[in-house]
Amino acid sequence: MEFVGSVVTGVATLSQTMEDGRRQMVGLLLPSDFVGRPGREYAAFNVEATTDVTLCKFARKPFEKLLNDMPHLRERMLEMALDELDAAREWMLLLGRKTAREKIASLLMIIAKRQNTLKPIENVEELKFELSLTREAMADYLGLTLETVSRQINALKKDGVIELERKRHVFVKDITRLLNETGDDADGGYFE
Amino acid sequence: MEFVGSVVTGVATLSQTMEDGRRQMVGLLLPSDFVGRPGREYAAFNVEATTDVTLCKFARKPFEKLLNDMPHLRERMLEMALDELDAAREWMLLLGRKTAREKIASLLMIIAKRQNTLKPIENVEELKFELSLTREAMADYLGLTLETVSRQINALKKDGVIELERKRHVFVKDITRLLNETGDDADGGYFE
DNA sequence: CGGTACGTTGAAGGGATTCAAGGCTAGTGG
DNA sequence: CCACTAGCCTTGAATCCCTTCAACGTACCG
Numbered sequence: 001m002e003f004v005g006s007v008v009t010g011v012a013t014l015s016q017t018m019e020d021g022r023r024q025m026v027g028l029l030l031p032s033d034f035v036g037r038p039g040r041e042y043a044a045f046n047v048e049a050t051t052d053v054t055l056c057k058f059a060r061k062p063f064e065k066l067l068n069d070m071p072h073l074r075e076r077m078l079e080m081a082l083d084e085l086d087a088a089r090e091w092m093l094l095l096g097r098k099t100a101r102e103k104i105a106s107l108l109m110i111i112a113k114r115q116n117t118l119k120p121i122e123n124v125e126e127l128k129f130e131l132s133l134t135r136e137a138m139a140d141y142l143g144l145t146l147e148t149v150s151r152q153i154n155a156l157k158k159d160g161v162i163e164l165e166r167k168r169h170v171f172v173k174d175i176t177r178l179l180n181e182t183g184d185d186a187d188g189g190y191f192e
Numbered sequence: 193m194e195f196v197g198s199v200v201t202g203v204a205t206l207s208q209t210m211e212d213g214r215r216q217m218v219g220l221l222l223p224s225d226f227v228g229r230p231g232r233e234y235a236a237f238n239v240e241a242t243t244d245v246t247l248c249k250f251a252r253k254p255f256e257k258l259l260n261d262m263p264h265l266r267e268r269m270l271e272m273a274l275d276e277l278d279a280a281r282e283w284m285l286l287l288g289r290k291t292a293r294e295k296i297a298s299l300l301m302i303i304a305k306r307q308n309t310l311k312p313i314e315n316v317e318e319l320k321f322e323l324s325l326t327r328e329a330m331a332d333y334l335g336l337t338l339e340t341v342s343r344q345i346n347a348l349k350k351d352g353v354i355e356l357e358r359k360r361h362v363f364v365k366d367i368t369r370l371l372n373e374t375g376d377d378a379d380g381g382y383f384e
Numbered sequence: 385c386g387g388t389a390c391g392t393t394g395a396a397g398g399g400a401t402t403c404a405a406g407g408c409t410a411g412t413g414g
Numbered sequence: 415c416c417a418c419t420a421g422c423c424t425t426g427a428a429t430c431c432c433t434t435c436a437a438c439g440t441a442c443c444g
Contacts, residue, residue, distance in 0.1 A: 337434080
């Protein structure tokens with residue numbers, strides 16, 4: 001924990017593991033996300049890269065000094081922390097109450113949103129993106145087993161909600177169709 | 193969302209509800225917890241009091257002004273947000289990977305910790321506290337049904353891990369015994 | 385005393401897990 | 415060049431934990 005930083009390219013995960021090996025992902029770090037916690041010596045969670053990652057890193061101590069000198073930076077940090085908290089709470093709804101199928105659909109939407117920078121153009125109805133996670137990583141994200149992830153992804157494919165290419169490339173013809181599978185109300189903020 | 197504030201006495205909850213009624217609690221607000229989000233007009237989640245609550249509240253706009261004038265306040269807000277984020281992540285492990293019994297044990301520990309201000313006296317082995325939540329609220333906290341909550345609480349009682357008085361008062365003779373039921377490693381930070 | 389909110393308990397059913405086997409693809413070394 | 419291995423993914427069958435549905439118990443209150 002000598003450093004803090006920001007993801008520039010690649011994907012990393014934040015996770016927690018129980019003694020017997022059960023694992024839950026608690027953070028998905030995509031480009032622009034912040035890593036580390038100012039004002040804390042130790043790390044509470046495991047950070048792992050799932051692809052090659054380039055990081056823009058700062059030594060923690062000088063960074064903390066910087067926080068004091070630049071009020072805007074701290075303002076930004078607070079904003080980011082609160083956004084993450086909101087995301088964590090959405091995630092809790094997913095983990096606690098959604099079905100396996102809804103979980104998968106939700107994850108696909110989350111990844112799609114983040115990768116496409118989400119232009120607010122309302123006419124976007126198609127979507128194409130890459131899953132940079134293995135089935136196991138998805139399972140850890142969603143609180144499922146990798147078998148269930150595999151089955152549900154293929155079920156969505158069989159039902160024509162998504163199309164797959166080489167297991168990792170997803171193509172969505174009709175976004176609202178996928179949106180309806182997430183269990184979220186209305187458009188889930190996708191078009192805002 | 194015209195106000196922000198801090199809980200002084202009582203218990204409130206932060207929750208999210210799906211169209212069909214499924215509900216997940218995403219925040220448990222106990223005395224000293226902060227309510228509301230500076231810099232945001234609308235509320236993303238429902239806040240409900242589960243007991244009578246006294247609140248120390250501030251109009252949001254002046255409070256935001258205060259944040260700019262007092263750097264220490266913003267520092268404190270950031271710290272609180274990051275602590276909440278850590279708590280949310282522990283909660284995610286609970287929701288995604290723990291069994292019903294582990295969930296109940298974990299919830300009991302969480303409430304116990306917060307109500308007893310947790311003196312770091314290591315000799316504490318007994319514990320007595322009140323559940324200010326209904327079975328249904330616990331279910332919403334844990335991502336279970338209220339029936340499962342009821343069954344698991346009574347199972348813990350039958351196994352001698354806890355004792356009950358009038359359904360809401362819990363007495364724990366042997367804390368480590370309860371701790372072992374949570375699925376967390378070691379002491380879960382209880383004695384730190 | 386009826387009504388309501390909260391809690392318990394039983395029986396049946398189902399969605400996800402567990403266990404097991406096999407397929408696909410890329411990289412490696414003979 | 416081609417087995418050969420390793421990592422990832424899929425699929426089936428059986429099992430189990432939790433949910434669902436239903437009935438009943440209890441305490442409090444007008």
